[in-house]
Amino acid sequence: MRAAEKAAMDAGTSEWELMRRSGEGAARWITRIAAGGPVCLLCGPGNNGGDGYVIAEYLRQLGNGGEVFAPKPPATETARKAREAFSGEIASGPLPSNRVFVDCLFGYGLTREVEGEFADLLRALGETKGQKIAIDIPSSIASDSGQQLGPLVRYDLTLALGAWKRAHFVMPAMASMGQKRLVDIGLDFPVGLPRLSAEPHIDPPAPDAHKYRRGLLAIVAGDMPGASLLAAQAALRSGAGYVKLLSDHSHPDVPAELVVDDGPLAEALEDERIGALLIGPGLGRTPAARDRLSAALAAKRPIVLDADALHLLDPTMISGADTANIAITPHEGELAQLCEAFGIETEGKIAKAQALNAETGMAVLAKGPDTVLAGQRGTRFFERGPAWLSAAGTGDVLAGISASRLAVHGEAHRALEEAVWLHHEAARIAGAAFTAGYLARAVKPALEAFL
Numbered sequence: 001m002r003a004a005e006k007a008a009m010d011a012g013t014s015e016w017e018l019m020r021r022s023g024e025g026a027a028r029w030i031t032r033i034a035a036g037g038p039v040c041l042l043c044g045p046g047n048n049g050g051d052g053y054v055i056a057e058y059l060r061q062l063g064n065g066g067e068v069f070a071p072k073p074p075a076t077e078t079a080r081k082a083r084e085a086f087s088g089e090i091a092s093g094p095l096p097s098n099r100v101f102v103d104c105l106f107g108y109g110l111t112r113e114v115e116g117e118f119a120d121l122l123r124a125l126g127e128t129k130g131q132k133i134a135i136d137i138p139s140s141i142a143s144d145s146g147q148q149l150g151p152l153v154r155y156d157l158t159l160a161l162g163a164w165k166r167a168h169f170v171m172p173a174m175a176s177m178g179q180k181r182l183v184d185i186g187l188d189f190p191v192g193l194p195r196l197s198a199e200p201h202i203d204p205p206a207p208d209a210h211k212y213r214r215g216l217l218a219i220v221a222g223d224m225p226g227a228s229l230l231a232a233q234a235a236l237r238s239g240a241g242y243v244k245l246l247s248d249h250s251h252p253d254v255p256a257e258l259v260v261d262d263g264p265l266a267e268a269l270e271d272e273r274i275g276a277l278l279i280g281p282g283l284g285r286t287p288a289a290r291d292r293l294s295a296a297l298a299a300k301r302p303i304v305l306d307a308d309a310l311h312l313l314d315p316t317m318i319s320g321a322d323t324a325n326i327a328i329t330p331h332e333g334e335l336a337q338l339c340e341a342f343g344i345e346t347e348g349k350i351a352k353a354q355a356l357n358a359e360t361g362m363a364v365l366a367k368g369p370d371t372v373l374a375g376q377r378g379t380r381f382f383e384r385g386p387a388w389l390s391a392a393g394t395g396d397v398l399a400g401i402s403a404s405r406l407a408v409h410g411e412a413h414r415a416l417e418e419a420v421w422l423h424h425e426a427a428r429i430a431g432a433a434f435t436a437g438y439l440a441r442a443v444k445p446a447l448e449a450f451l
């Protein structure tokens, strides 16, 4: 964001002009929400506060002037200019209630814990009644990390200025923001930056497709076949033409459309037609499980590693492998463990996923209530999925979808990105209190939404 603003300023657009665009863009949203009702603004000492004065003056010009609370005077030249252009008064006394509140205390310049009168004001904002709008980001959130640095208010709306910041897509920050909208201020961004994932388009099978050309997915099962069966149920509905379970166990009750190969694993893995592999759900962590993982990696096919496979994985297993073909789907604990196994020392989910991708070349989907993908095409953030996904087995479903997409086209980053969208959409369709089996079945109508 800073680089894009600097580029715009170097090209002749003043900071004041950017602030005017930000403030007026935000004010247009606020006037619609306030609908003539009273507005109360909180202005901080930096340029976020400057945006606040621009908003306040815009509202005054429309005859809808409200209260402006500003514990400290502006400390930047541009914010001072905005304050001077504001023709109203600064309010004092306790924060009123039943207003549309606009929080412009701190934006991406927040660098330390919010204390004293600023913290008091945020606490009062948290307690008072009314609609609450954060300008750029919630004022107690560090924009790069999402770290909470003071009293966290629950907002109804967050208006991001110019571009999304990382904090807009990580927990717990993102859960406090309410609806999110982006205010365009006419900046250009270089390609290759971390960005919000764009809705994928999923191709139907080619006119001359047959089951192998559409993608043969082989799922390597382990000691607990339930998890790999769930993954298979989802994979069958995610686009692959053929899904096989490679298992040592007998499976009397698998669905008829799922083929079980209970022969020796090494032989089954020799099938040239296998487009992708999945290993991990229900694999177990025994020496035998480790052997199955090594055999699967030695087959040198595009592969999704999940769950137990991530516990067993170490650098020696992938040395010499074409890691661009490997997609991994760790949750928070697995991500931390992988970082330890690969000697990565960094804090925070985004940095960990990026470092693991940079160090190993594998596409890393750091899943959870917030999901971050660090892969061959860069870093991607996602809107939050339904919280009902917090149920046992939903990770197996995600792994199954990912592997099925990988079998279709062989691109690890793309498969993981598509999988997150399909997973969220399936959860939306499944509604409330669903089981993982129900979720796996909802993948079929979910896929139809992206054709």
Ligand SMILES: NC(=O)C1=CN([C@@H]2O[C@H](COP(=O)(O)OP(=O)(O)OC[C@H]3O[C@@H](n4cnc5c(N)ncnc54)[C@H](O)[C@@H]3O)[C@@H](O)[C@H]2O)[C@@H](O)CC1
Residues within 6 Å of the ligand: 005, 015, 018, 019, 020, 022, 044, 045, 046, 047, 048, 049, 050, 051, 075, 076, 105, 106, 107, 108, 109, 110, 111, 112, 113, 114, 115, 118, 135, 136, 137, 161
């Ligand atoms: N730089 C630009 O070109 C533009 C910036 N814009 C706005 O400017 C914001 C960033 O402005 P700034 O970089 O001035 O920073 P902020 O306005 O976010 O706040 C930084 C100011 O607060 C102080 N501060 C930081 N942490 C504090 C704490 N815990 N307690 C008390 N004081 C603290 C800093 O010393 C500094 O004076 C953006 O979020 C956006 O709202 C927009 O107006 C668009 C143009």
Ligand SMILES: [K+]
Residues within 6 Å of the ligand: 048, 103, 104, 105, 106, 107, 134, 135, 136, 137, 138, 139
């Ligand atoms: K703010």
